[in-house]
Amino acid sequence: MTAADGAWEVLAAPGLVTLQDAGRVGLAHLGVPRAGPLDAPAAALARRLVGGRDDDAVLEVTLAGVTLRAGRARWVAVTGAPCAVQVDGRAVAHGAAVRVPRGAVLTLGPVDAGVRSYLAVGGGWDVAPVLGSRSTDTLAWVGPPRVGPGTLLPVGRDDAAPVALDVVGRARRGPLRVVPGPRVDRFAPGTWERLCATAYVVGDAADRVGLRLLGEPLERVDERELASEGTVLGAVQVPPDGRPVVLLADHPVTGGYPVVAVVRRDDLAVCAQLRPGDAVRFTVS
Amino acid sequence: MPPPLVRPFGPDALLVEVADAVAALDLAGFVRDAGLDAVEVVPAAETVLLDGVADREAVAAVLARWRPGERDHDGTVVEVPTTYDGADLDDVAERWGTDRDGVVERHAALTFVSAFCGFAPGFAYLAGLPDELAVPRLATPRTRVPAGSVALAGTWCGVYPTSSPGGWRLLGHTRATLWDQARPTPALLPPGTRVRFVPA
Numbered sequence: 256m257t258a259a260d261g262a263w264e265v266l267a268a269p270g271l272v273t274l275q276d277a278g279r280v281g282l283a284h285l286g287v288p289r290a291g292p293l294d295a296p297a298a299a300l301a302r303r304l305v306g307g308r309d310d311d312a313v314l315e316v317t318l319a320g321v322t323l324r325a326g327r328a329r330w331v332a333v334t335g336a337p338c339a340v341q342v343d344g345r346a347v348a349h350g351a352a353v354r355v356p357r358g359a360v361l362t363l364g365p366v367d368a369g370v371r372s373y374l375a376v377g378g379g380w381d382v383a384p385v386l387g388s389r390s391t392d393t394l395a396w397v398g399p400p401r402v403g404p405g406t407l408l409p410v411g412r413d414d415a416a417p418v419a420l421d422v423v424g425r426a427r428r429g430p431l432r433v434v435p436g437p438r439v440d441r442f443a444p445g446t447w448e449r450l451c452a453t454a455y456v457v458g459d460a461a462d463r464v465g466l467r468l469l470g471e472p473l474e475r476v477d478e479r480e481l482a483s484e485g486t487v488l489g490a491v492q493v494p495p496d497g498r499p500v501v502l503l504a505d506h507p508v509t510g511g512y513p514v515v516a517v518v519r520r521d522d523l524a525v526c527a528q529l530r531p532g533d534a535v536r537f538t539v540s
Numbered sequence: 541m542p543p544p545l546v547r548p549f550g551p552d553a554l555l556v557e558v559a560d561a562v563a564a565l566d567l568a569g570f571v572r573d574a575g576l577d578a579v580e581v582v583p584a585a586e587t588v589l590l591d592g593v594a595d596r597e598a599v600a601a602v603l604a605r606w607r608p609g610e611r612d613h614d615g616t617v618v619e620v621p622t623t624y625d626g627a628d629l630d631d632v633a634e635r636w637g638t639d640r641d642g643v644v645e646r647h648a649a650l651t652f653v654s655a656f657c658g659f660a661p662g663f664a665y666l667a668g669l670p671d672e673l674a675v676p677r678l679a680t681p682r683t684r685v686p687a688g689s690v691a692l693a694g695t696w697c698g699v700y701p702t703s704s705p706g707g708w709r710l711l712g713h714t715r716a717t718l719w720d721q722a723r724p725t726p727a728l729l730p731p732g733t734r735v736r737f738v739p740a
Binding site: 280283285286385398437441482483507509 | 547548550551553555568579580581583584585586587588589591592651656657658659660661662663665702706721722726728730731
């Protein structure tokens with residue numbers, strides 16, 4: 256594959272940039288994380304704006320932006336964390352379909368707020384699926400390799416007409432809505448209330464695997480080691496230090512830390528855009 | 541027999557508690573064969589996770605029909621050629637009250653079953669080591685265990701699919717490829733597979 260075949264060439268990718276589609280389902284029993292975009296509604300909006308399909312791959316661009324040269328003319332759309340978008344140095348819209356001519360350079364600048372932006376292209380990024388998905392899992396690196404300078408990204412054939420108008424949903428603000436987890440009984444009485452009353456702050460180690468929170472530790476009363484058990488997207492695990500971790504798309508499929516709560520699926524998009532130092536609260540769903 | 545304990549795990553998952561890993565494997569197979577509508581069926585050490593369950597009442601009906609131990613476990617046997625040269629071979633020999641040859645003889649005589657995968661893609665927890673041969677994990681995990689290492693922890697045996705940190709006691713290594721994401725069946729030892737180690 257060369258750029259002459261119409262692939263788009265990545266010129267710069269200073270932060271983490273990965274391909275993400277609907278995720279890799281049905282392989283958890285082999286130890287394979289699901290992956291998929293952390294801010295799923297933003298990724299879906301980008302796909303819709305270019306007239307794409309639900310399972311088309313988009314680029315998830317973390318904090319620092321990305322620069323690509325178009326190997327073929329295509330519609331693109333950038334959604335999620337707001338950032339400056341330019342085509343050959345000229346400012347274009349965020350959250351709308353934009354035509355990029357063949358040979359032009361598309362630049363997403365560093366984000367102004369939030370963490371993750373999404374770049375969809377007409378026809379989708381047409382890399383070879385791995386185990387049924389074009390998503391890259393960053394825990395075990397199942398899937399297409401990380402996108403970096405020199406990566407060539409083929410684009411799909413269907414360059415459908417873009418959607419003229421779409422609703423750019425406003426990200427929900429406020430506390431993360433939770434339901435009790437399966438291991439509430441492993442914690443001191445009143446822990447559930449404590450979880451929902453504590454002001455947490457996002458720690459430095461926040462990635463696609465989990466959102467690690469700092470704050471008053473929760474108290475485990477049953478210190479027997481929990482046998483490894485399957486876990487779900489949005490599970491709030493509590494390691495021995497008592498500080499909760501919200502499991503995100505690349506979480507390990509099994510874990511030995513008790514789960515005190517589960518964050519509602521709709522609120523995980525909020526987690527996707529939180530930065531180290533941001534305040535987090537939980538509330539009963 | 542009372543039905544297994546089922547714990548809700550968020551809005552669309554259930555965690556079913558069972559006696560042990562062999563029962564979990566049994567239940568996971570039963571649930572799959574029953575055609576239960578779940579996105580993921582994940583057996584583990586003492587549980588089966590059913591994730592992406594649309595109809596919880598259907599789950600209850602399926603679980604009520606399950607009888608542990610009724611299913612046939614004569615799955616495929618995979619032989620894993622193993623060179624017994626692990627860094628903890630002498631340590632394990634001492635714990636078992638034997639010598640290196642005695643460890644090889646006992647380990648290679650066992651038939652294990654892959655109960656579940658976790659830790660890393662294709663890392664199978666192999667059940668079948670008798671309780672009296674259980675060995676504790678290392679107090680301080682190694683920062684790097686090479687891919688292909690054959691190792692023990694508790695009553696589990698495992699083979700590291702990729703090099704990673706690890707606290708299991710190393711018996712030896714194999715050249716077999718445990719995980720290859722380009723293969724149609726990427727894991728060499730998916731749950732249910734029976735496993736024998738053959739001295740190379």
